[in-house]
Amino acid sequence: MIAEGGHYALVLALALALIQSSLPILGARWRDLALMNVARSTAVAQLLFVAISFAALISLHVSSDFSVVNVVENSHSMKPLIYKITGVWGNHEGSMLLWVSILALFGGLVAMLGNNLPISLRAHVLAVQAWIASAFYLFILITSNPFLRFADPPIEGRDLNPVLQDIGLAVHPPMLYLGYVGFSISFSFAAAALIEGRIDAAWARWVRPWTLVAWIFLSLGIAMGSYWAYYELGWGGWWFWDPVENASLMPWLAGTALLHSLVVMEKRNALKVWTILLSILTFSLSLLGTFLVRSGVLTSVHAFASDPTRGVFILLILCVFIGGSLSLFAWRASALKQGGLFAPISREGALVLNNLLLTTACATVFVGTLYPLVLEVLTGDKISVGAPFFNLTFGPLFVPLLIALPFGPMLAWKRGDLLGAAQRLTAAGIVALVVVALVWAWTFGGGTLAPLAIGLAVFVIAGALSDVAERIGLLRVPLRTALLRARGLPRSNWGTMFAHAGVGVALIGIVCETTWNSEYIESMRAGDVARVAGYELKLDDMTQRQGPNFREMVAQFAVALDGRPIATMTPSKRNFTTRGATTTEAALLTRGVSQLYISLGDVAGDGTIAVRIYHKPLVLLIWFGPVLMAFGGLLSLSDRRLRVGVPKPAKALRGLQAAE
Amino acid sequence: MTRRQRRLTIIGGSFAVLAIAAALVLNAMRDSIVFFSTPTMVAEKHIQPGKRFRLGGLVQPGSLVHGDNMAITFQVADGSAQLPVSYKGILPDLFREGQGVVAEGALDASGVFRADTVLAKHDENYMPKDVADALKKQGHWKDEYGARGDVKAGGSDAGMSRAAQSGQGAVR
Numbered sequence: 020m021i022a023e024g025g026h027y028a029l030v031l032a033l034a035l036a037l038i039q040s041s042l043p044i045l046g047a048r049w050r051d052l053a054l055m056n057v058a059r060s061t062a063v064a065q066l067l068f069v070a071i072s073f074a075a076l077i078s079l080h081v082s083s084d085f086s087v088v089n090v091v092e093n094s095h096s097m098k099p100l101i102y103k104i105t106g107v108w109g110n111h112e113g114s115m116l117l118w119v120s121i122l123a124l125f126g127g128l129v130a131m132l133g134n135n136l137p138i139s140l141r142a143h144v145l146a147v148q149a150w151i152a153s154a155f156y157l158f159i160l161i162t163s164n165p166f167l168r169f170a171d172p173p174i175e176g177r178d179l180n181p182v183l184q185d186i187g188l189a190v191h192p193p194m195l196y197l198g199y200v201g202f203s204i205s206f207s208f209a210a211a212a213l214i215e216g217r218i219d220a221a222w223a224r225w226v227r228p229w230t231l232v233a234w235i236f237l238s239l240g241i242a243m244g245s246y247w248a249y250y251e252l253g254w255g256g257w258w259f260w261d262p263v264e265n266a267s268l269m270p271w272l273a274g275t276a277l278l279h280s281l282v283v284m285e286k287r288n289a290l291k292v293w294t295i296l297l298s299i300l301t302f303s304l305s306l307l308g309t310f311l312v313r314s315g316v317l318t319s320v321h322a323f324a325s326d327p328t329r330g331v332f333i334l335l336i337l338c339v340f341i342g343g344s345l346s347l348f349a350w351r352a353s354a355l356k357q358g359g360l361f362a363p364i365s366r367e368g369a370l371v372l373n374n375l376l377l378t379t380a381c382a383t384v385f386v387g388t389l390y391p392l393v394l395e396v397l398t399g400d401k402i403s404v405g406a407p408f409f410n411l412t413f414g415p416l417f418v419p420l421l422i423a424l425p426f427g428p429m430l431a432w433k434r435g436d437l438l439g440a441a442q443r444l445t446a447a448g449i450v451a452l453v454v455v456a457l458v459w460a461w462t463f464g465g466g467t468l469a470p471l472a473i474g475l476a477v478f479v480i481a482g483a484l485s486d487v488a489e490r491i492g493l494l495r496v497p498l499r500t501a502l503l504r505a506r507g508l509p510r511s512n513w514g515t516m517f518a519h520a521g522v523g524v525a526l527i528g529i530v531c532e533t534t535w536n537s538e539y540i541e542s543m544r545a546g547d548v549a550r551v552a553g554y555e556l557k558l559d560d561m562t563q564r565q566g567p568n569f570r571e572m573v574a575q576f577a578v579a580l581d582g583r584p585i586a587t588m589t590p591s592k593r594n595f596t597t598r599g600a601t602t603t604e605a606a607l608l609t610r611g612v613s614q615l616y617i618s619l620g621d622v623a624g625d626g627t628i629a630v631r632i633y634h635k636p637l638v639l640l641i642w643f644g645p646v647l648m649a650f651g652g653l654l655s656l657s658d659r660r661l662r663v664g665v666p667k668p669a670k671a672l673r674g675l676q677a678a679e
Numbered sequence: 680m681t682r683r684q685r686r687l688t689i690i691g692g693s694f695a696v697l698a699i700a701a702a703l704v705l706n707a708m709r710d711s712i713v714f715f716s717t718p719t720m721v722a723e724k725h726i727q728p729g730k731r732f733r734l735g736g737l738v739q740p741g742s743l744v745h746g747d748n749m750a751i752t753f754q755v756a757d758g759s760a761q762l763p764v765s766y767k768g769i770l771p772d773l774f775r776e777g778q779g780v781v782a783e784g785a786l787d788a789s790g791v792f793r794a795d796t797v798l799a800k801h802d803e804n805y806m807p808k809d810v811a812d813a814l815k816k817q818g819h820w821k822d823e824y825g826a827r828g829d830v831k832a833g834g835s836d837a838g839m840s841r842a843a844q845s846g847q848g849a850v851r
Binding site for chain 2: 253254360361362363368371372375376379380382383386387390400401402403404405407408411412415416540541542592600601602603618620621623624629631
């Protein structure tokens with residue numbers, strides 16, 4: 020019953036989406052208020068029915084209903100409850116259902132919070148949103164129905180892939196999807212603006228909070244996924260330039276660019292056409308990411324052919340939406356009026372440079388990800404494009420971006436003073452140079468690249484801090500006045516500071532981890548001691564243990580520093596009986612922001628076990644950076660000038676700006 | 680500056696950045712792309728020692744030898760040819776004899792493939808697609824190799840298990 024109910028709710032959601040995608044547009048055409056307002060009720064109802072459908076699937080998984088194919092293939096009655104729930108989106112069908120649920124959630128939120136939007140704009144936005152939703156409901160119902168039943172149900176399920184039986188699955192995919200799908204709102208707004216042929220600074224103010232929300236979740240989702248891969252896959256890497264990772268990085272890069280161009284549009288009414296294009300591209304890249312991950316096309320062109328309906332269906336959605344929106348753009352963009360003028364050296368100019376470098380970096384990732392695919396289709400040669408390619412292309416584009424980053428917020432709108440900005444950044448520059456010298460002296464004999472990269476990161480952080488220091492007049496006015504000013508400083512300024520500093524923090528982590536990472540791989544037997552980066556790790560014992568749905572072999576390491584014991588680490592190897600699969604559970608010991616990392620290999624015939632130990636200096640900064648960025652985003656979001664749903668009229672805001 | 684000059688400055692700057700990016704991409708394409716081969720293709724093509732490529736095939740049953748100091752050797756076969764592979768380090772969880780494998784590295788002067796990375800997939804009946812295609816092409820495909828659709832979490836690539844040799848793996 021529950022399965023049929025969930026299925027039926029999804030069909031109803033499709034019906035509602037079809038209504039929502041047509042009637043409001045007609046209403047806008049005929050200037051019929053009632054028809055336009057249909058969008059609002061259908062969007063909320065759609066959310067309700069998708070939620071019912073999603074809840075049905077969760078309930079099927081929780082109650083281990085093995086008459087449902089999806090549950091059998093991905094669950095097991097002995098599986099812990101948390102993984103029964105998270106297992107819902109640990110498979111293709113369930114994760115597509117999560118995708119549309121989040122799409123409906125965003126649609127519903129626009130409907131509920133968008134009271135101050137012009138009615139026709141809201142009708143158009145929700146209609147476009149419903150087009151996307153309809154396409155994906157159809158996709159799920161036709162090719163990936165999670166509610167299919169077995170005629171002859173088995174007694175036990177096949178269990179979830181052991182690698183996915185981790186708390187990471189509870190957090191990473193929902194976060195990532197909130198990011199991916201969140202960009203659908205800016206896409207819908209862009210399409211609506213093109214249909215209406217009207218766009219202004221107010222438009223940017225409506226779109227910016229949504230984009231910011233999506234960007235925050237995408238940042239956290241990517242960081243979370245990276246940390247998950249780091250501790251789960253057992254060899255201590257945190258970014259593999261894997262196509263699936265690139266698929267999430269591309270919308271992030273484009274979304275970051277969009278966030279910045281929206282600022283220009285909101286404050287200066289410029290870059291309109293570009294912002295619209297960027298909104299379209301960002302969501303297109305999200306769709307592309309969904310296609311790449313869901314169709315299996317990346318492992319091989321032939322894998323794609325092995326399940327043609329799904330792949331072709333998503334490809335079709337991709338072509339219709341990207342092609343359609345770009346055609347709409349080509350057709351209508353010229354109708355949008357050009358906005359404010361600015362000199363190349365200005366805040367706008369800096370943001371244009373930011374956009375240029377971010378989109379170009381995004382383009383190189385795009386080329387590196389899709390080139391193997393194109394080559395295989397054209398010539399049949401199979402190649403892989405790995406980390407070296409991205410290090411050679413992505414890296415050089417990010418260096419100028421990071422150098423320019425602290426200058427941007429220091430420049431005035433319209434016409435900036437580069438020399439003045441440089442003067443205000445003198446302190447940051449000096450700090451950075453001192454750090455370069457210190458690091459270089461400390462690692463004497465090492466390369467020069469790492470100290471320089473750390474110097475650049477410190478420059479970015481110090482630059483972000485000095486921007487705020489300049490604004491509140493720190494050291495120029497009495498401390499009391501400065502503190503008062505700090506309290507009065509708009510939160511979005513603080514947000515900028517945290518987000519920009521986060522970039523530098525992440526860079527420090529990346530450089531330290533890749534440069535001074537120490538590694539130890541040996542066969543060890545009980546009683547052996549490994550020495551890594553000053554730590555002594557003694558393998559005390561190896562024991563067998565029974566988990567809920569696995570057996571594991573646990574090794575116990577006593578960790579000592581300078582002869583003093585500090586902790587015990589227990590890496591393990593789990594054997595999941597149902598799938599006969601083995602996973603490696605790495606053990607992590609956090610010291611400050613550095614980590615010790617142990618993962619186990621195979622037990623050899625003579626009773627020794629292969630052990631891999633890493634010391635990863637400052638590795639946690641890699642993920643603290645994105646968390647800082649997201650926190651900065653959150654601060655900006657809470658800025659009263661930008662509060663979701665309560666935008667002030669454009670004129671009042673213009674007046675406020677003069678103070679900056 | 681006139682409006683026209685400003686616009687030209689921005690357009691010129693954009694083209695400069697794009698040109699630099701294109702140059703970077705082309706340069707990287709030349710040096711850092713890795714081709715995929717099977718033992719048969721290696722035998723036919725006479726790949727130069729030292730040139731990096733990805734080798735795919737089945738781990739020949741009975742060929743896996745654990746040496747001292749975590750040195751490992753095994754044979755990769757694709758039905759008509761075999762190639763000896765040497766590797767030092769920890770093999771991925773799903774590395775088994777008779778199963779598909781993809782190794783990255785280069786041939787040495789004696790014709791042994793020195794791998795610095797070994798990839799296997801987290802699914803007991805998985806066969807890397809590249810390997811499956813190659814085997815099908817050469818007519819050595821058996822249905823029991825048939826790969827069940829692999830399970831991927833939304834957006835995360837949890838499917839692959841990897842092992843990389845020290846040094847090489849760290850910088851990736």
